[in-house]
Amino acid sequence: MAIHPPEPFRIKMVESIKLLDRKAREAAIRRAGYNLFGLRSEEIFIDLLTDSGTNAMSQTQWAAMLEGDESYAGARSYFRLAEAIEEIFGFSYFLPCHQGRAAEHILSTCLVKPGQYIPSNTHFDTTDANIRARGGHPVNLVIDEACDPKLRHPFKGNMDIHKLRIFIEKVGVKRIPLGMITVTNNAGGGQPVSLENLRAVSETYKEFGIPFFIDACRFAENAYFIKLRESGYAAKSPLEISREMFALADGAIVSAKKDGLVNIGGFIAMNDEALFEQARNELILQEGFPTYGGLAGRDLEAIAIGLREVLQEDYLRYRLGQTTYLAECLLQLNIPIVEPPGAHAVYIDAELLLPHIPQDQFPGQALAVQIYLEGGIRTVELGSLAFAYPDTETDQIVYPQLELVRLALPRRVYTQSHLNYVAEVIEETAARREQIPGYRLTYAPKLLRHFTAQLKPLKQAKFFSETTKLTALSSSDQ
Ligand SMILES: Cc1ncc(COP(=O)(O)O)c(C=O)c1O
Numbered sequence: 212m213a214i215h216p217p218e219p220f221r222i223k224m225v226e227s228i229k230l231l232d233r234k235a236r237e238a239a240i241r242r243a244g245y246n247l248f249g250l251r252s253e254e255i256f257i258d259l260l261t262d263s264g265t266n267a268m269s270q271t272q273w274a275a276m277l278e279g280d281e282s283y284a285g286a287r288s289y290f291r292l293a294e295a296i297e298e299i300f301g302f303s304y305f306l307p308c309h310q311g312r313a314a315e316h317i318l319s320t321c322l323v324k325p326g327q328y329i330p331s332n333t334h335f336d337t338t339d340a341n342i343r344a345r346g347g348h349p350v351n352l353v354i355d356e357a358c359d360p361k362l363r364h365p366f367k368g369n370m371d372i373h374k375l376r377i378f379i380e381k382v383g384v385k386r387i388p389l390g391m392i393t394v395t396n397n398a399g400g401g402q403p404v405s406l407e408n409l410r411a412v413s414e415t416y417k418e419f420g421i422p423f424f425i426d427a428c429r430f431a432e433n434a435y436f437i438k439l440r441e442s443g444y445a446a447k448s449p450l451e452i453s454r455e456m457f458a459l460a461d462g463a464i465v466s467a468k469k470d471g472l473v474n475i476g477g478f479i480a481m482n483d484e485a486l487f488e489q490a491r492n493e494l495i496l497q498e499g500f501p502t503y504g505g506l507a508g509r510d511l512e513a514i515a516i517g518l519r520e521v522l523q524e525d526y527l528r529y530r531l532g533q534t535t536y537l538a539e540c541l542l543q544l545n546i547p548i549v550e551p552p553g554a555h556a557v558y559i560d561a562e563l564l565l566p567h568i569p570q571d572q573f574p575g576q577a578l579a580v581q582i583y584l585e586g587g588i589r590t591v592e593l594g595s596l597a598f599a600y601p602d603t604e605t606d607q608i609v610y611p612q613l614e615l616v617r618l619a620l621p622r623r624v625y626t627q628s629h630l631n632y633v634a635e636v637i638e639e640t641a642a643r644r645e646q647i648p649g650y651r652l653t654y655a656p657k658l659l660r661h662f663t664a665q666l667k668p669l670k671q672a673k674f675f676s677e678t679t680k681l682t683a684l685s686s687s688d689q
Pocket of ligand 1: 263337338398426428466
């Protein structure tokens, strides 16, 4: 196994975590309706539910928070953030907001009308839902290679330009109020998009006069993949690459909870003044005055610093190294994962690991529940529970192409020995895969059902032995 760069930081403050015993974990997941979102954080040992808002901040960020200017209007902290955004993203206007989906909501409210279509590589669940909530149709046009988890393509987040062109010609530009792309492509395995592809997407949208917005939550991770994998970029800094990415677009929506290296925050940025004015009115209605947008001044300070820290190369080298390390551990154990791994997460192919569970019995959710039962690790299903939906014309359920379980790595939070433990637990889980049951829904709202759905196992699983060595583990308070 290759040597991976160690953490380019040392730990100054710790938070203790504990592994509940097996019986307590069983009771917890039953109480949560077999939905990992329903667990209390104290019931979790290692939390890989998301990399969103779970980052550890630096001493520089914490120090800057003390300088937060909490003025209602015209706060100093707003102008510090504006400087950072100008330096990295380069758009003419921006509005802070409390998180990524607020930016999506504002963008959809301003631009999307019922019956319109919004293409992207793969829309994330909240983007998808925000478009649907306005009566629009999100359309995913990622390259075919993205659907083959074993295929090692350097930029599996790329959009299929041929499909995009055919789609635009078929639907007609009048019914496409904006075009998007997500970097990195979270719902498609956290895969990066190349600059060559971004350029082609931008040119295509431009040719048809369609405004182009980048969902840029993980822009720095995407930029570093470009540096490592795309010819001509090895000598460029992640900042230079980021600027080149954003120069191709008309705007961006950003959840700062990822590559902003903070726990809350986001923004929407654009070049079009008329759109900015419309978005600003929406922001005042939904989030707050344009110089704070639903955030405290101290949050704006932390984001301004986080956006710069995330572009440091030693950080990005370690960040991608951590994911690669976990992926290599799992591959050595013959656990099927999406290859090559992205930067923020490793995705297990649940359909391949649990072939006895059909898609309508949620193989991804079954695996995620079992990983929790086995070792107190929380992951998230990104498969039928999150993405299956009834076709509006036929009412038939449309299933996603992949049934994934995502192990998202919070930034600067877990060490390599935590990752070793994760790999061990997944090995134990896979060893008993035939005993893992499918699930049925007992409650599900129409939109974003995976957050609050309730499920039941289809047959009583013979869950794992009480004597497993993992139940005896617990961390000390040190
Ligand atoms: C690609 C992508 N877009 C948008 C969002 C929404 O951001 P937020 O959770 O801050 O609302 C997420 C969150 O995970 C995401 O991964």
